[in-house]
Amino acid sequence: MTNQTLSDSPADLYQSLSDAVVGMDEDGVRALATAAVERGVDAYTAIDRGLVDGMSRAGVLFETEEYFIPELLLCADAMYAGLDILRPHIVRASTRARQRVVIGVVEGDTHDIGKNLVKIMLDASGFEVIDLGRDVPPQRFVDEAVAQGAEVIALSTLMTTTMDAMAEVVTLLRDAGLRDRFRVVVGGGPISQNFSDRIGADGYSASAPGAVKLVKQLAGEAA
């Protein structure tokens, strides 16, 4: 639990929120987020400098192998618990619309931890993530990306049997004359940069934090 007291400054509160996310302290985050709301602290800043900062630190710990999937998931649980409390209190509109990413595990596979980690990290990085879940048919990625006005389509798989479905998404986009409207990124156990190049995707990442960097870079190009 945290030692947050009402006399601390907003900056201290943000730091405590961030620490509680890194510390996987879901109850602590709830208490701090509630305190932030009661004190009228700016919710947007509390999310950005508190929750998002904490998740980003957790991502670094994951990359350096101090944290593993269990820790990262509990950090995310804590972050989302805080978001539930703080989001309704955002007063000022964010400076620009959040860029959208359509993400899912391609058809034929139900391994979704990797996809979920990427989704969490994208969420924490300010993207609006439309999660299509697992076992998603190629055409649905295309339809949803169009309907949602997404910038990026993110495809995940752990199974070699489903790699062809990734290629099919790219083909469907091309055939529909939509290829230039979206950036397509791929990831998962059997995927490599070579494979990404061969199917004509825009990028590959071996890790969830790496995927966020990649999407940030590509979304910038698409915008």
Add this chain to the structure above:
Amino acid sequence: MTPIERFAAYGRGEPIDRLPCVPIVGNTAARVIGVKVSEFRGNGKLIADAQVAAYRRFGYDVIRVFTDLYTQAEAMGARVHYPDDETAYLQAPAIDSADRIGTLRPADPHRDGNLPHHLEAMERTVQAVGHEAVVTGALTGPFTTASFLIGTETLVRLALKNPAAVHQLCGIALEASLAYAEAILDAGCTPSVTDAMCSSKVISPKQFREFGFPYLKKLIGYINSRGRAVTLHICGKTRGIWEAMADTGAACLSIDNDADLAEAKTKVGDRVRLMGNVPPSETMLQGTTAEVRQATRRVIAQAHDNPKGFVVASGCSLPVETPFANIDAMLDAVREVGWPIRTEALA
């Protein structure tokens, strides 16, 4: 030399014709006899026919009777989806929360799910080629089976929030694994243990030591007590757990291509044989035959002088559609290098 003669001579340090070589063929065996992968479901005879035909077609050293990792979890209530002609995958775990763990019962290998069919496949394979080739039966480790029973994300959250529940579940999975191991041994086969979720891509080395290791040690200890040496495979990154993997009593560690064979050799090569690690997807499935030969020579260069011995292998089970030419290329490269290994042959 037959595979059994080759392994025996290699183990005694006597001359052999080539290093043992195991491209880990699972459902690719369906392609060898021209059947659909889904036809293996509930058909032990067909699995055996395919595995024997694949062994004869390629001439590798170890047969592993395997279709997917879910057979034990399925026999305890997990739902598995069988696509028409691809490897099966987990549709839904048996339970969704810790308070339901008490409802699970260890599977009866002679009655539940597809376990009896897999046992039949093992028995038939041993009958057909057990006199010349090493025949192993795939056995999923307790922690991994636990993850299929309750869902991986639920399991790893519990590892931090309710460790006692994880131990309770792994205990049930262990009981099921021990019963299945006994049945596999009685079928004349050696269990080959895979504990995919113990990967350091999923849980930390510390969590492995707490939740994976104790159950593996009991399982492998039992198999050893029946006079059989065990190969243990853990997918992905494993560098931080090699010592613990060796402490389980496994005689051979099968190393994924996410890990470095040369480093494994330095760390645990004086305690365990190593096996690996030509990339199954990037090289075996998608590479050219030249790339397969190059990768094969590379792994031999890295680990042929491992003190406890080395088996040239793919880093994990081969994808179903791995080209036959690439499997042949792996064995050809091993034959060309021959024995004794001359380093100039590895360039």
